[in-house]
Amino acid sequence: MDRAEVIQEILDNLRRIFQAINEYSRNAEKETGLTGPQLWAIKLLDETAPMRVSQLAEAMFLHPATVVGIIDRLENKGLVTRIRSQEDRRAVDLHLTQAGEDMAAQAPEVAQSMLIHGLNLLPAAEFHCVGEGMKHMVRLLGVEHLTPRPLRG
Amino acid sequence: MDRAEVIQEILDNLRRIFQAINEYSRNAEKETGLTGPQLWAIKLLDETAPMRVSQLAEAMFLHPATVVGIIDRLENKGLVTRIRSQEDRRAVDLHLTQAGEDMAAQAPEVAQSMLIHGLNLLPAAEFHCVGEGMKHMVRLLGVEHLTPRPLRG
DNA sequence: TATAAATTATTTGTATAGCAAATAATTTGT
DNA sequence: ACAAATTATTTGCTATACAAATAATTTATA
Helix, strand or coil, X not given: CCHHHHHHHHXXXXXXXXXXXXXXXXXXXXXXXXXXXXXXXXXXXXXXXXXXXXXXXXXXXXXXXHHHHHHHHHHHCCCEEEEECCCCCCCEEEEECHHHHHHHHHCCCHHHHHHHHHHHHCCHHHHHHHHHHHHHHHHHCCCCCCCCCCCCC | CCHHHHHHHHHHHHHHHHHHHHHHHHHHHXXXXXXXXXXXXXXXXXXXXXXXXXXHHHHXXXXXXXXXXXXXXXXXXXXXXXXXXCCCCCCEXXXXXXXXXXXXXXXXXXHHHHHHHHHHHCCHHHHHHHHHHHHHHHHHCCCCCCCCCCCCC
């Protein structure tokens, strides 16, 4: 197997990983009844609530107007509440309701869990290889410095 | 650095790769003026035209009704033509126009190219590590058998 | 202090994507 | 010849996504 073939295989495997993560997260969407962006917003709010609309928009790399719609739908489902800020009455603090927190806790991160679990069981040599391999890929793409954002579907 | 930290790092790097591919493909969208799905359809048609609507829908894992809309917009832009099949007059053969082929050729696959180029220059030991590392990741996700589909944004 | 400028969230308008169900045209099976 | 299946499309609905305009408020400036 020459190098060109191995490169093809590496790219194929990268595509498989992509696909797997997308499909697992699609399952999460079906289980929760939420869309991808809605689930993403919930997860972010679960990490760092309260958040303002502009702050959430920035974290999601979306236009604030888009986030307003997403929050509207989450509010209708009783997962998020808007509370006008006392210090700055232009601003709105977004909070998760109890149901929202339950949803965030329940929503599975299947791919992530599988990787964490599997990596833990890997023999040292293989484990080391995975770590180094990923580091190389990141370097080749020139994105070592990138702040990683959550995997989404 | 203990194993938990390395696992965190691996996940972070996976997120960086995801993000990089998404961003590079978003750039491709801006350059071409096409959306992600439109670009994806063009690429698939470029590989294997003529294709039927149902065939393209299957390849894109989308509902045929969705693909009809995408093809409508590509037809309006003069990139795709619909030709009623002679053998089966229910069916429609999708072709790329010259402009469509030009678009497919011009549309950059930046991330892919960077990886191919970079992997080629990698010393043998590191190269081997990348290949093995990716193989492990795929195995941990249980998707060795998955037919890889093109990376998209 | 009064007023201009900037900020924050929202509304409005437009386009795309996505699915399910119904429909029309055609082909295949009986 | 007629029923059943197939193929693309239409229709109706929802969710994203952005830009531009708007309203409310705060900050800066004259």
